[in-house]
Amino acid sequence: MRYAPSDLPVFTLTTGPVDAYPAVLRGLASTVLYDYDPAFQATYQRVTEKLATVVQAETMPVILHGEPVLGLEAAAASLIGRGDVVLNLVSGVYAKGFEGWAARSGAEIVELAVPYDRVIDPADVARVLAERPDVTLVAACHHDTPSGTVNPVAEIGAVVRRHGALFLVDAVSSFGGMPVDARSAAIDFLVTGPNKCLGCPPGLSILGISDRAWAKMKANPQAPRASILSILDWEDAWRADKPFPFTPSVAEINGLEAAIDLYLTEGPEKVWARHALTARACRAGLKAMGLAIWPAEEGFASPTCTAVRTPDGIDEAQLRAEIRARYGVVLSSGRGETLGRLTRIGHMGPTAQPLHAVVALTALGGALAGLGHRVDVGAGIAAALEAIDAG
Amino acid sequence: MRYAPSDLPVFTLTTGPVDAYPAVLRGLASTVLYDYDPAFQATYQRVTEKLATVVQAETMPVILHGEPVLGLEAAAASLIGRGDVVLNLVSGVYAKGFEGWAARSGAEIVELAVPYDRVIDPADVARVLAERPDVTLVAACHHDTPSGTVNPVAEIGAVVRRHGALFLVDAVSSFGGMPVDARSAAIDFLVTGPNKCLGCPPGLSILGISDRAWAKMKANPQAPRASILSILDWEDAWRADKPFPFTPSVAEINGLEAAIDLYLTEGPEKVWARHALTARACRAGLKAMGLAIWPAEEGFASPTCTAVRTPDGIDEAQLRAEIRARYGVVLSSGRGETLGRLTRIGHMGPTAQPLHAVVALTALGGALAGLGHRVDVGAGIAAALEAIDAG
Amino acid sequence: MRYAPSDLPVFTLTTGPVDAYPAVLRGLASTVLYDYDPAFQATYQRVTEKLATVVQAETMPVILHGEPVLGLEAAAASLIGRGDVVLNLVSGVYAKGFEGWAARSGAEIVELAVPYDRVIDPADVARVLAERPDVTLVAACHHDTPSGTVNPVAEIGAVVRRHGALFLVDAVSSFGGMPVDARSAAIDFLVTGPNKCLGCPPGLSILGISDRAWAKMKANPQAPRASILSILDWEDAWRADKPFPFTPSVAEINGLEAAIDLYLTEGPEKVWARHALTARACRAGLKAMGLAIWPAEEGFASPTCTAVRTPDGIDEAQLRAEIRARYGVVLSSGRGETLGRLTRIGHMGPTAQPLHAVVALTALGGALAGLGHRVDVGAGIAAALEAIDAG
Amino acid sequence: MRYAPSDLPVFTLTTGPVDAYPAVLRGLASTVLYDYDPAFQATYQRVTEKLATVVQAETMPVILHGEPVLGLEAAAASLIGRGDVVLNLVSGVYAKGFEGWAARSGAEIVELAVPYDRVIDPADVARVLAERPDVTLVAACHHDTPSGTVNPVAEIGAVVRRHGALFLVDAVSSFGGMPVDARSAAIDFLVTGPNKCLGCPPGLSILGISDRAWAKMKANPQAPRASILSILDWEDAWRADKPFPFTPSVAEINGLEAAIDLYLTEGPEKVWARHALTARACRAGLKAMGLAIWPAEEGFASPTCTAVRTPDGIDEAQLRAEIRARYGVVLSSGRGETLGRLTRIGHMGPTAQPLHAVVALTALGGALAGLGHRVDVGAGIAAALEAIDAG
Structure with missing residues (x-):
């Protein structure tokens, strides 16, 4: 056979x-509401608030309406500018790939790399940061999926926090499947999505952002506005009484709510x-x-x-x-x-x-x-x- | 009450x-397949081929994985470069909005505007093009939704084709609800989406592109690559044996197939x-x-x-x-x-x-x-x- | 057109x-569980308990697994026996139709009929009951759907209760759309279904039964057992720890739970x-x-x-x-x-x-x-x- | 864990x-139509015609609106009357259970039993039929599910056909999962349902009936009419232009169509x-x-x-x-x-x-x-x- x-x-x-979870599939099949319908605006705020309890960032999560490569590209474009020095921690293909987006913003890239079957040693991060006090942002991939390896982001986060740089973490394929949140790992910019361990289809990015990271983006003249890549445009969109910069993916939001409900109910x-x-x-x-x-x-x-x-x-x-x-x-x-x-x-x-x-x-x-x-x-x-x- | x-x-x-159509909602609830599963790759090709029969462009339609503002921003970013002269036909808010994306590419913008309760007269287009033979691209919005007005794109298209410029049309809220296709209106770059008259939720863009428009994008050094805004990366993605540049929105594709099947079955x-x-x-x-x-x-x-x-x-x-x-x-x-x-x-x-x-x-x-x-x-x-x- | x-x-x-309500359709699409799976047994008990709050009978509602004509035929077969005298209150086609099932049990049928565009007067019921003190059961149709008329069941119920007969009411197309419950109308045997005002598809009957009616059925040697028409077999089936006499309609139960949740949430x-x-x-x-x-x-x-x-x-x-x-x-x-x-x-x-x-x-x-x-x-x-x- | x-x-x-198959769950979630809507009547006929291609009975399949115990009880009630002699072939619990329904009709029951871990030998059937030429109906259970054993119904059917009795087969848990149809096994009355190998939830019975079996039912004064147990009432209900005796289970029919489509498509x-x-x-x-x-x-x-x-x-x-x-x-x-x-x-x-x-x-x-x-x-x-x- x-x-x-x-x-x-x-x-x-x-x-x-x-x-996907069957309950998520049923969620996707929910009635599609107009984005400015108060019932949908309330849904959007409610979903964001539920996400906030698990993302644990200092500010409300931002949902972007494309799969997490959008979140990563937008993060690089919004957060990084000419003058930045980015320490990119490379233990795999996805971490390496972030370099392209970071460099596009005109930053200097410093790389700390290990073979792709190994993980980053926080002590090495401390060493490089000591050598390069001008590093403004450290980027890491929590679970570099093409290698199936997990970096110790909490330990790295502590090192970065002491140094003072911002800490950006791609937690796309770890979030929801293992412990990771912005608070515990001192992450300033956590990028994830519902399409891995939350059991949704691809189509959304979820961003957990610290106050410092928001300040950095707002001060960055290169940060996109009026663009699919804009994060700034979405800052207040989660509020039921605020407009969306463009039409959100209504069905994916309905599916996400089903997923986050499952996640919180199971524990x-x-x-x-x-x-x-x-x-x-x-x-x-x-x-x-x-x-x-x-x-x-x-x-x-x-x-x-x-x-x-x-x-x-x-x-x-x-x-x-x-x-x-x-x-x-x-x-x-x-x-x-x-x-x-x-x-x-x-x-x-x-x-x-x-x-x-x-x-x-x-x-x-x-x-x-x-x-x-x-x-x-x-x-x-x-x-x-x-x-x-x-x- | x-x-x-x-x-x-x-x-x-x-x-x-x-x-959304109930059958589209059920489509969204279909089993989520891995994007490299041959069953999904075959689905993606089949959906694209069905779309081709209604988009009627010279090449296979490109699906982008964000609602049509992505398609419009990506079109501007990919098609327009420094040195271009864009004639923007403005009869409403959405046409006017396109100017921002077009100008971002460094092109000169020539505007032909009418009050927002009126539509563009093809004779005016001909007149402006005669005055400005250096126009390389004409942009129009078929149905400027915030005004509920419809421009005569077929007549405008004929004028543009005679002039030799490329013709880009935002047909987002007309496509599927009234006659419009790339061939009949001599459109080089048609942007639409399934989230209006096809009765899907928002989350995808559909692009109908002429050979000339592809050539223009390929020759444009500014055209995005390795970006959510890239169209070039997706040229061959519709083929079952080609990789996707990043993960497509699987559920939205399933919903789109249900929608296009309804559309073709009803006629x-x-x-x-x-x-x-x-x-x-x-x-x-x-x-x-x-x-x-x-x-x-x-x-x-x-x-x-x-x-x-x-x-x-x-x-x-x-x-x-x-x-x-x-x-x-x-x-x-x-x-x-x-x-x-x-x-x-x-x-x-x-x-x-x-x-x-x-x-x-x-x-x-x-x-x-x-x-x-x-x-x-x-x-x-x-x-x-x-x-x-x-x- | x-x-x-x-x-x-x-x-x-x-x-x-x-x-049907969209949420009911999604409920029908829920994962089908084995009937003896404890998760399903818990569902069945929970649904019955929710129903109990609106049926308001003395005992837990019984769900039969066929549309309400099953509930009506089963009620007649279980409740009525040779020796019974049934007063059938006929103001329409459905009330008249009940006579066939009642007579099948060998009971004497006394009919109080009005033209099918009128409703039963409780005073007439009282009069007939005074003439026929041997009446053991009074049957009424609350809303005789083919006429669109509603009988005053609460007033009739009070009359019947004073007389001492059992009161059986077909509330199929009224329940959930207007006030009616077993307690308020002194109904001993309320037959309804989720396929009318609760917005489900047809496939289930819901029975609200008084202690007296249970006693009557148990004492009735003609009451079906080991049959699709048996009510007695289902007495305890709602309890999570009790077996089902035969396989319940799992999907319809899932749909019903969605419906009752909507009903209780809206109020x-x-x-x-x-x-x-x-x-x-x-x-x-x-x-x-x-x-x-x-x-x-x-x-x-x-x-x-x-x-x-x-x-x-x-x-x-x-x-x-x-x-x-x-x-x-x-x-x-x-x-x-x-x-x-x-x-x-x-x-x-x-x-x-x-x-x-x-x-x-x-x-x-x-x-x-x-x-x-x-x-x-x-x-x-x-x-x-x-x-x-x-x- | x-x-x-x-x-x-x-x-x-x-x-x-x-x-259940995911496609069946989506089918269950289809729009619920009014039973007399021509679109539903056409659906019902179409589903019956698809079933006919796999049931292979002499006449169009009858769908009853309750899980297959309804089909079995109704078959016994409709087909068997006083004066009949039923040879019940007992190799398991379900076959034995049929005796109760058969005896209820007043027939004499002849039993050919084997231990519940064995199956019926066609030669034994021939022997018993030779001893009891007055047998009018032979009943068998194809797959006696509580034992997981399969009787050789085709061989038994040939024996029965030679004898001249009617052959009734419970094929509930075999149909759709192994070869069995009315024609190949000379079955006069095949009872099955979609809730086993066709991957639907429980809620329907499917009957495949020979001309002789219809004649027998029509000649049987005991055969139920105006009852959930009536088969006769449903004879023509599959025709789009004929009424239903009572409301069919619309959602289950929609689910069944999805199942039969899957079955025929896979082969x-x-x-x-x-x-x-x-x-x-x-x-x-x-x-x-x-x-x-x-x-x-x-x-x-x-x-x-x-x-x-x-x-x-x-x-x-x-x-x-x-x-x-x-x-x-x-x-x-x-x-x-x-x-x-x-x-x-x-x-x-x-x-x-x-x-x-x-x-x-x-x-x-x-x-x-x-x-x-x-x-x-x-x-x-x-x-x-x-x-x-x-x-």
Whole structure:
């Protein structure tokens, strides 16, 4: 039995877009209201207020109406100007990619890089900041998804705060799946979105901004206005009595409200726990199957995504195609430098449930065997199950 | 009986966001697929191909993942550069607004403006182009929504084509509700979206681009790349075997497919006919009620939106609030220069049904009376009904 | 412009099935759970408990898994046996129809009938009961939908209670749209369903049962067991820890929960008020148009349905066909004895909004004119609007 | 990590209600039309005609508006009368249960029974029929779900046809998941529903009836009329121009259309193949884990449900509770005689995908271990995977 490419998959275990919660899908199907209808304006304020409880920034979250690359590009464009010195902490493809947007603003970029299977050491950040007291902004990627590695942003944040620079964090694929918020990590500008661990479809960015970051943007003559890239235009848009700079994505807001309600009802700690447990089960299973995770140390590995090093002699694209064709399971590839070198099992939102680790491991092991790289799937599942039961 | 601001409205008769078709809402609730899943890539290509049959541009439509202000800003950023001379045809607030984006690219702007209750005369365009043979691009707004007026884009397009400049048209609130396509109007760059007459929620832009316009963008060193504003990055993204520059809005694409299927199944001519008939019923009713439409001549009036001049002594914001509070009906205000001077009845997508004209007229007349401006609603409905029956 | 029979209607203004609330449709689309899943068992108990607050019977409501004709047939089969004497109060087609089920149980049927445009006088009930002290059960139809008339069940209930018989009431098309509950009307057996004024699709019956009625059923050797018609089998099924006699309609239960939540959130009094106001607007409009309601006196007319006497010379089926073809509006016919003699405008659930009266009146008037019976629609709308504004 | 009883399950792998297809859930959320609206009448006829292509009865399928126990009770009530001799073929709880309904009609019941882990031998049927030439109807249950065993209905049907009796088959939990239709198995009265292998929620029965069976019902003075149990009343209701005896379950019909469209688009053979493969994977895994299936021979086992014998010393209810609490997986218990003696893994509709066997086996094995009965889950998954890959 083979699944055709046009067949709907049975399991979407990816790193985004992820399978959405059924309640989010129903939310997306809610009646579309006019953006200036007071009922919608009240909805928008209410959603923002709920987000505020989990983003924990000094000011109300800003929602931008495009998937999180918009949030990141807009952040760079709004926050960074000529004269800025940006320390970019690079432990993966997405962190590296931020450089392009930062440099576009005319800033000097200082890079602190590590191999893409490792994470940033806060001590190195302290060292570089000591060497470069003129750094005005430090940028980090919390979970560099193409590597499945998680940087210690809280520790880095403390270092940055002591230095005095602003701290910008891409928390797109970590937020909602592990502990991270603006307050705890001393983040001045947190960029995330609902399309990963909150289990929404892509289409929105969520920004958590400190007072200092707002001041910096307002003082930046280059900060976009009257543009899709403007953050400043949206400062007060969350208030029910204020206009929107342009039409918000009404259906996505309705879906987001369903997602945040699910998240708060289940309880963030419970949500994080099942993400982490699913990841532990994946890693235990991989190890027992003789496969290696991509991160150099298990402590670097993300609770929301498990990156599996591609065994020698296996074509990674062919592997994923085989996984889909044999079992109807969709996994994610690497990106950029990690493309072809790893396969990613996403466990974000509704698929962050331990048994999905079993599904992923079985499909991965079966397809590897089909391509001639035999692994002990039974041992893998037994190990995963042990991890799950140890809970 | 009064409807509270927090109550869901009974009728949303607006100019966008509009009430969505139920089938579109169900489409939005479809399973969210990974963007690189072959099933989604096939969907994306299929949706683009369906769009192509109605956009009728020389090349495949490009979908951008933000509401149509993104399409317009991106068009200006991509198409216009220093050295360009842009003739901006201004008959309303939205056309005027385009100037900001066009000027940002460093082009010289030549303006041909008429009062906002009138439309552009193609002969004037020809005259200006004769005076300014260096014009490289002509920009027009087909239906300037804040005025409810429709420019003769096909006639203007013929003039522009003879001159040799590129012709860019904002057809956001006309497309899908009246005849307009790239071929018939000699449009090089048509910007529209599914969130008006196609009955989707806001969140996408649709671009119909000629070969010449692509050539111009590719030759433009200022055209954005690696940006939410990039059009060039998306040129081949519609092909199932090509990557997306960033994650598309999966749910909105699913909703768009439902909308385009409805549109093609009902038949564009039938859809346009019910938009036009609803508008005629509105105008007939208004006239019989002693109210005036905003357009200086009935021939200027849009089939997708009827703008009603605010009677002397009436506060327009209060009027709409009263309409909502008394009857649960949401109408649109003016914008910018027309704000406070007119109220707009949208008849776009699912509410472009003649009886919705009756609903709007009754609510408008009743609320006016409540504010002390008594009109003969009975006469209005009788006239509207006559128009409908003549239909 | 004509709507084809296969086109979706624009307005469904019927007496059931009625247009469902969008939130109910989303509820129907909820994840289907196994009936013995504790999460579903908890849902079932919770829904029953919410229903209990509005049914106000002495015992917990019973949900049967078929539309309310099941509830009525099951009630007759369970409650009535040989030896019973049933006083059937007949003011319309549905009340008359109950006789068939009652007689099937072997009971003697005593009938108190009035013309189908009138309602039952409680004094007549008292008189008949005095003549027939052996009556064991009195059956009434609260709102005999095919006539659009409402019987004074509370007053009748008081009479029946004094006599000592059981009182069974078909409240299918009144419940949720006007005040009626088991306690206030001394009803021993209230049969209703969510598919009328609660705005659900058809598929469930709701029963409100007194202790006396339970005792009667349990003592009735003819009462069905192990049958779709059994009520006894379902006595404890609402409890989360009790089994279901057979599989409940999971999706309909999910839809019902959405409906009851809407009803309780809006507030029954507000819901009833908009049903009543819509009906008053209809009646005012009809009168001004020179049309007659079916009920002999306006005080008999239902707040949830307005029955319009068919003018002489008009074919009622043709009239409704014309209304649909011209305007996309669906109204209900009469049934049985009233078929062909009246047309019914339903205002139940989501369409119980005053402006829907305007829609119905316009469509009715326009179609009558089209068939040669000219009425003054303008006067009708003016009168309806006046009623609404007096609201 | 433990799932609370009130938490939504992660996997519903039951024998009905089953997890519904997402497209079916969206279908349920379709606009509710009036039953006499020509658009709905056309829908009802279209759905019936699609069903006819898969039911393959001599006449058009009849849809009854209650879950399949209604279909079975109605069949017995309509088809069987005093004077009939019914041969009831009993290999399980559901077949045995039919006796109650058959006997209620006053017929003589002849029983051919086998232990509930075995299936009926057609030769035995022939033998009994030779002994009792007066048998007028033979009743069988195709897949006796509480045992997970499948009777050879086609072979039995041939025997019955030779004898001349009518053949009634309960195909509720087999239809749509394995080959069975009225023509191939010479079935005169096939009862099924969409709530098992077609992946709908419960709420409808589907009947496939031969000309002879219609003749028998029409000649049966006991056959219900004017009742929820009437089949005769619905004979012509599928025709767009005929009335319904009472209001059909509009939303369930919409859901059914989505299901039948999915089934026909995927192709019945492909659907059956994935049901069968999932079952083979389950059985292979169980065997490797040292667990026994309930059926006495593997050839008796159903492709749509795998019944697992409860190991000695394990409390079956506790086992399922543990499976749900540990892994969020819902399985089905036995019923009646099999209750407490087996656990059923349903693979019906959307969960009839081979990897769901892996999910079920892992959860079952893990929970057994948790209760002190250690099994080799690794070996089980390896064996299941081998079966899947042999596909």
